[in-house]
Amino acid sequence: HVQLVESGGGSVQTGGTLTLSCEIRRDTITEYHIGWFRQAPGKQREGVAAIKRDGRTYVIDDVKGRFTVSRDSVKNSVTLRMHDLKPEDTGMYFCAAQGQGTQVTVS
Numbered sequence: 001h002v003q004l005v006e007s008g009g010g011s012v013q014t015g016g017t018l019t020l021s022c023e024i025r026r027d028t029i030t031e032y033h034i035g036w037f038r039q040a041p042g043k044q045r046e047g048v049a050a051i052k053r054d055g056r057t058y059v060i061d062d063v064k065g066r067f068t069v070s071r072d073s074v075k076n077s078v079t080l081r082m083h084d085l086k087p088e089d090t091g092m093y094f095c096a097a098q099g100q101g102t103q104v105t106v107s
Contacts, residue, residue, distance in 0.1 A: 002027045004095050012085055020080040022095030029071060032097035034078040036069060040091035048093070051078055053100070063089070 008020040022034060033052050039045040049059040049069040057069045066084045071077070078095060 002032070002097055004097060006093065006095055009093060014086060016085050018082045018085065020082070020093055020095075021077050022080070023075070023077040024097065025076075028073075029076045029078065030073055032099070034071070035096050035098065036078075036080045037094045037096060038089075038091040039094070040088075043091075045094075049080055 003025040005023045005025065006020060007023070008018060010018060012018055020036070022036070024032070024034075030053060033050060035050040036048045037045050038048050047060065048063060049057070049067055051057045051069050051071050055071065059067050059069065063082070066082065068081045070079050070081070072079065080093070080095075082089065
């Protein structure tokens with residue numbers, strides 16, 4: 001059973017930088033797509049960034065140019081580097097692992 005452990009959160013001023021880490025335990029990080037999500041008080045959880053098994057990365061438009069996501073296979077972790085932070089970036093950040101998925105087509 002895979003276990004994910006997030007770390008690196010804290011309080012910074014506008015324009016500051018934080019680096020979040022998502023460590024995967026009991027399995028290998030490269031076997032999963034890893035996504036970063038955040039939830040602000042009173043708002044729905046939203047996806048922020050992701051890194052696929054093949055290493056492709058994605059970030060949402062709101063954080064493009066400020067957030068980067070990367071993987072460290074040695075540390076078995078995924079890092080979310082957040083620069084030029086804004087008050088609207090405030091929230092609880094989570095990482096999640098997902099499988100490859102399976103296609104469903106309805107016709």
